[in-house]
Amino acid sequence: MKSSMLRCVLIAAALLLPAAAWADNEPAQARHLLSSLLEAVAAEDYQQFRALGTEDFQTGIPEEEFNRVTDVIAERVEQGYEADYLTHLNQQGYRVEIWKISFADGGDDTLARLVVFEGKAAGFLLQ
Incomplete structure (x- = not known):
């Protein structure tokens, strides 16, 4: 009985570990910069x-x-959005952070690509 319960706990922990590790890889500096860029867009x-x-x-x-x-997009950002970190790409010597932007209006999502260099945006694309 104890071994089957332990096995279930270990399986559950193993399933949760990749999600927790993935969330920890979100770059805080990039999230802050993304928010600031979107605020500037909303404010036009x-x-x-x-x-x-x-x-x-x-x-x-x-x-x-x-x-x-x-x-x-300004009005949609102003109404509210959620930015979900997806992953990063290594491209031409830069790290490109990839985000899914979902809007409060329930319309189409947007993919955001952000390149951070020395604390500033070196590239920003909304698709």
Whole structure:
């Protein structure tokens, strides 16, 4: 009896371990930066958005492009969202953090790709 109960506990622990380990890999700095970028999008504040990025990031995103994105997504972000960390990719020497963004309006989800370099956004893409 004790051995079968112990076996069940060990199996349950083994099933939960990968999920717990996966959640621990979420980068706190990237989550904070993602939230700050989305706040700037919701506020439609181009200068705040640019300030969160590297020099290349700041010059690489023209205001017109930022405005096209905010026209589509700012209101949805403002209404509320949940960001679920999925994983990261190693691409061209950078670590790219991947997030699933679900919106409170119940509409389509968005995939967010965020590259962090020295505490700033080096790349940010919403798909």
